[in-house]
Each structure stands twice: as C-alpha cells, then as structure tokens.
Amino acid sequence: QKEVEQDPGPLSVPEGAIVSLNCTYSNSAFQYFMWYRQYSRKGPELLMYTYSSGNKEDGRFTAQVDKSSKYISLFIRDSQPSDSATYLCAMGEFNSNYQLIWGAGTKLIIKP
Amino acid sequence: DSGVTQTPKHLITATGQRVTLRCSPRSGDLSVYWYQQSLDQGLQFLIQYYNGEERAKGNILERFSAQQFPDLHSELNLSSLELGDSALYFCASSPSGGADEQFFGPGTRLTVL
Numbered sequence: 703q704k705e706v707e708q709d710p711g712p713l714s715v716p717e718g719a720i721v722s723l724n725c726t727y728s729n730s731a732f733q734y735f736m737w738y739r740q741y742s743r744k745g746p747e748l749l750m751y752t753y754s755s756g757n758k759e760d761g762r763f764t765a766q767v768d769k770s771s772k773y774i775s776l777f778i779r780d781s782q783p784s785d786s787a788t789y790l791c792a793m794g795e796f797n798s799n800y801q802l803i804w805g806a807g808t809k810l811i812i813k814p
Numbered sequence: 815d816s817g818v819t820q821t822p823k824h825l826i827t828a829t830g831q832r833v834t835l836r837c838s839p840r841s842g843d844l845s846v847y848w849y850q851q852s853l854d855q856g857l858q859f860l861i862q863y864y865n866g867e868e869r870a871k872g873n874i875l876e877r878f879s880a881q882q883f884p885d886l887h888s889e890l891n892l893s894s895l896e897l898g899d900s901a902l903y904f905c906a907s908s909p910s911g912g913a914d915e916q917f918f919g920p921g922t923r924l925t926v927l
Contacts (some may be wrong), residue, residue, distance in 0.1 A: 734913045745816065745918035746857070790857065800912050801870050805915055806856035 705728035705729055708791055708805030716813050721778040725805045726774065732803070735767050737776045740788045741808065746799065749793040751790075781812045817841065818919035820905050826925045832893040835922045839907030845869065846888040847916060848880055849908040857904070863888055864911035894927045909918055 708725045715721055723737075732751050738746035749767035752758045752774075758765045764777040774793070778785055791805040816856045817840035823877035827833055839846050848860040859872035863882035874880075877895075892899060902921045 736915060738918075743902065743923070745818075745906075747816065747918065748915045751915050794913060796913055799870050799914070800914075801859060801862070801872070802916065804857045804859070806910050 703728060703760055706791065706793060706805045709808055710806055712809040712811050714811040715781060716796050717781060717783060718813075719781050721776075721781050721785070721810060721812075722809050723776040723778075723789050723791075724773055724811065725774050725793075727801070727803075728772075729795065729809060730769070730772065731795040731797075734794055735765070735774050736792045736802070737763075738790045738792060740790060741789075746790055753788050758760060783812045783814050786810055786812045815869050816917040816919065817906050818905060818924050820903075820919035822922060823920065824925075826874060827895060828927055829895055830898060831926075832891065833894050833895065833924065835892070835903050835905075835924075836877070836889070837888045837892040837905030837907075837919060838922045839888070843907035843909050843917070844886065845911045846882055846886070848874075848888070848890050848908070849903045849904040849906065850901050852858055852898075852901040855901075860890070862911070864925075868870075869880065892924070897926050900924055900926045921923050 709745040737750040740746040755769045762779045766775040788807040790807040819838045844865045858873040862870040880890045880909045906916035906918045
C-alpha cells in the first residue's frame with residue numbers, strides 16, 4: 703500500500719461546478735499538507751499549504767484536512783476551463799527528514 | 815514565475831551518454847530538491863541538498879549523482895543513460911530544509927534515444 707493514495711482520474715466536470723479532489727494517507731505522523739497544480743509538462747505550483755487539521759480558504763480554493771480519517775481534500779468553487787490541470791497532494795512530518803510524500807496526481811478537465 | 819531556473823529546457827542524447835542538468839534556486843533559498851517525472855507518472859523524489867550538504871536521498875539510481883555548490887546552485891549528473899531515463903527532471907527549492915513549501919522550476923525534458 704502506498705503512503706499516499708490519489709485517484710489519477712481523469713475527472714471531467716462542467717464549467718462552474720464545484721470540484722472535490724481527495725487524497726488518503728496511511729502515516730498518522732503527517733502534519734503538514736500541500737496541494738500543487740501542474741499544467742501539462744510544466745513545473746508544479748503550490749496552491750495551498752495547511753498544517754494539522756482544519757480548513758483553509760484562498761479565493762475559490764478550500765483545503766480541508768481530516769487527520770482522524772487520514773483524508774485531505776481540495777475544493778474548487780466556480781470551476782473554470784483554466785483550472786484544467788493535474789492536482790498533486792503532498793504531505794510530510796515534522797522530524798529531521800522533511801521529505802514530502804507525493805500523491806500520483808488527479809487529472810482534472812473542466813468542460814466549457 | 816517561481817524564481818527557480820533550470821537549464822537546459824530540452825536535452826536529446828543517446829544511450830550510454832552522460833548529461834548534466836543545472837538548477838539555480840530562488841534567491842535566499844538554501845535547499846534544492848531534484849525530482850524525476852516520467853510520462854503520465856507522479857513525481858519521484860531523487861535527492862535533496864541543504865546549504866551544500868546532502869540532506870535526503872530518495873529513489874536515486876547509482877548512475878545519478880548531484881551536488882550543490884557554494885553559490886547554492888545545483889547540478890544533477892546522469893550517466894550511462896538508458897531509454898528509461900527519458901523524463902522531465904524538476905528542481906525545486908525551499909528556504910530551509912524543514913517543512914517549507916517547495917517552489918519548482920520549469921523542468922528539463924530529457925530524451926534518450
């Protein structure tokens with residue numbers, strides 16, 4: 703079993719829909735969580751960074767962490783065709799080795 | 815623009831050859847990370863350097879090596895190249911070696927023929 707599981711998709715939704723992207727993980731020591739967006743063949747860019755449990759909102763994006771269920775989510779409101787990309791989750795634990803563990807990425811397609 | 819630069823953008827070479835990929839981190843960042851991403855695959859962490867010292871190693875092959883120089887730029891050396899080494903190679907940087915967000919460069923696309 704991988705440490706971080708992420709459905710590769712593709713996930714196809716109509717423009718304007720609310721999108722929910724998810725990752726599950728097995729390591730209860732993970733304490734910080736990130737979502738990156740990667741356009742085709744480009745470098746990933748950081749969207750959201752959350753620490754421990756709870757929600758964080760930034761514009762149309764909301765990141766949610768449920769440590770009891772070992773589950774994180776990224777919600778995109780009022781989705782736009784420009785949101786079409788691959789979304790990668792990444793997470794890590796506070797110790798001497800701060801390696802990020804990455805999900806495989808979910809390909810999202812927003813249909814106009 | 816993340817502030818991380820990578821050269822070259824594209825590299826085409828033959829099996830058995832050796833190449834060097836270069837990365838300049840964001841101004842002030844001390845950590846550099848190297849990742850490999852094969853077609854339609856996730857990011858595979860290769861190696862991390864912090865302020866000139868190797869900090870962490872991932873799934874890096876023995877044919878691959880890296881270093882970080884005093885000016886903090888980093889180079890990834892790939893030798894005895896095989897067809898399966900064809901991939902996007904990303905460099906990322908972060909302010910420290912801790913729980914920082916990583917900022918990615920545009921990548922180097924390596925094609926081994």
